[in-house]
Amino acid sequence: MxxxxxxxxxxxxxxxxxxxxxxxxxxxxxxxxxxxxxxxxxxxxxxxxxxxxxxxxxxxxxxxxxxxxxxxxxxxxxxxxxxxxxxxxxxxxxxxxxxxxxxxxxxxxxxxxxxxxxxxxxxxxxxxxxxxxxxxxxxxxxxxxxxxxxxxxxxxxxxxxxxxxxxxxxxxxxxxxxxxxxxxxxxxAGTPHIVTVDGAGDRTVVALDAGPDGSPVVGRQDGDTVLVRIPAEAEELRRTDPSLAREWRYALREVLGGLMAEGHTVTGFTRDGWYVIDRRQESQP
The missing domain is CATH 3.40.630.30 (Gcn5-related N-acetyltransferase (GNAT))
Known part of the structure; x- marks a missing residue:
């Protein structure tokens, strides 16, 4: 500096x-x-x-x-x-x-x-x-x-x-x-750090997503890039469906918390609600 x-x-x-x-x-x-x-x-x-x-x-x-x-x-x-x-x-x-x-x-x-x-x-x-x-x-x-x-x-x-x-x-x-x-x-300078799901690469997997009923669904974690979804309106969900809000809390703790505990890097967050995690260090020789 x-x-x-x-x-x-x-x-x-x-x-x-x-x-x-x-x-x-x-x-x-x-x-x-x-x-x-x-x-x-x-x-x-x-x-x-x-x-x-x-x-x-x-x-x-x-x-x-x-x-x-x-x-x-x-x-x-x-x-x-x-x-x-x-x-x-x-x-x-x-x-x-x-x-x-x-x-x-x-x-x-x-x-x-x-x-x-x-x-x-x-x-x-x-x-x-x-x-x-x-x-x-x-x-x-x-x-x-x-x-x-x-x-x-x-x-x-x-x-x-x-x-x-x-x-x-x-x-x-x-x-x-x-x-x-x-x-x-x-x-x-007014230039945000933008990441997108489209730019995540071929070996991208979804580790947490929303099911048809809005509940969290745990998926795969074996890609180079791992995507973790959060609900669009978590604060509103706390008021309207506290039980479902708790499900999301525990699922995010398990998936995102687990990936970070293993040393994987969160490289960004997309406008439409995905954490993007890099696991490519595991595939390097």
């Missing part, structure tokens, strides 16, 4: 914020921390007795040099992100924007700001977790940003009591965002 890379990242972050119509800045005062917690409450709707985080703890994180950032639009805080130093570099613990800016590319602008902030401090890797059943998040993280899954974590947070996660086991994918590699640089 050099000064030119950091400067380019700062310029890309400023452009992303301008296009999204938001201002992104570090937070310091206790009143700002209280507002940030209210933003988190709007997004995740936690049990009042079990807050996502407290203003006092955010104040400590900010004072100690962590990444504590608010997203503002029209003078109102509409998003928030907390990241702290970890063994890999920066771990982005929680990030979100509320409904008023969702779909306006504010989340992308926030991650570009995080990338620029990190590179300015000679941090070249950012990690975070997300629910592997949520397709829009998978596409955002793997395609739009160019991050790479590094570990499948079964029921990582245990039972959670916010409205977003209540009633489901909290499996997560840990991802690594290598800030100076070609995918991250391309992302900052």
């Amino acid at each position: 050099n000064a030119a890379q950091a400067a380019a990242a700062t310029a890309a972050a400023a452009l992303a914020a301008e296009r999204a119509g938001v201002t992104i800045r570090e937070l310091h005062g206790l009143d700002e921390m209280r507002e940030a917690c209210r933003v988190l409450d709007r997004i995740w709707r936690p049990d009042p007795g079990n807050p996502m985080i407290t203003p006092e703890l955010l104040r400590v994180f900010a004072h100690c040099g962590s990444y504590v950032v608010g997203v503002e639009r029209g003078g109102r805080m509409t998003g928030f992100c907390l990241g702290f130093l970890a063994s890999a570099g920066l771990h982005s613990h929680i990030a979100g924007v509320d409904d008023s800016v969702r779909g306006r590319k504010a989340g992308f602008a926030l991650k570009q700001h995080q990338r620029a902030w990190s590179l300015a401090r000679s941090i070249t890797t950012v990690t975070w977790t997300f629910d592997p059943l949520i397709g829009r998040n998978a596409y955002f993280n793997l395609a739009k940003l160019g991050a790479t899954p590094s570990e499948y974590l079964a029921d990582f947070y245990g039972a959670m009591r916010d409205e977003v996660n209540a009633g489901t086991e909290t499996d997560r994918l840990m991802v690594r965002w290598e800030l100076t590699d070609e995918h991250a640089v391309g992302s900052a």
Whole structure:
């Protein structure tokens, strides 16, 4: 990493914020921390007795040099992100924007700001977790940003009591965002990391797909490239058919989690809901 890379990242972050119509800045005062917690409450709707985080703890994180950032639009805080130093570099613990800016590319602008902030401090890797059943998040993280899954974590947070996660086991994918590699640089320039099923190659097999009734069907894993399907609307499925949603959770844990535990690489996520896994290293002499 050099000064030119950091400067380019700062310029890309400023452009992303301008296009999204938001201002992104570090937070310091206790009143700002209280507002940030209210933003988190709007997004995740936690049990009042079990807050996502407290203003006092955010104040400590900010004072100690962590990444504590608010997203503002029209003078109102509409998003928030907390990241702290970890063994890999920066771990982005929680990030979100509320409904008023969702779909306006504010989340992308926030991650570009995080990338620029990190590179300015000679941090070249950012990690975070997300629910592997949520397709829009998978596409955002793997395609739009160019991050790479590094570990499948079964029921990582245990039972959670916010409205977003209540009633489901909290499996997560840990991802690594290598800030100076070609995918991250391309992302900052507006070129996502696109993979398609059509481009997967001749020796491609389907390890997990949806059956005629919408239930998960486990298939083969013996190809050079392995495809793993997730349902289109997993969040809606949790509300309408919790039993089927759990079936998908356990099937994805078995198949995707199993492939990753064996050391196979997730190379991307397609727009239409497939994880693409590379197993070609096994066929090399």
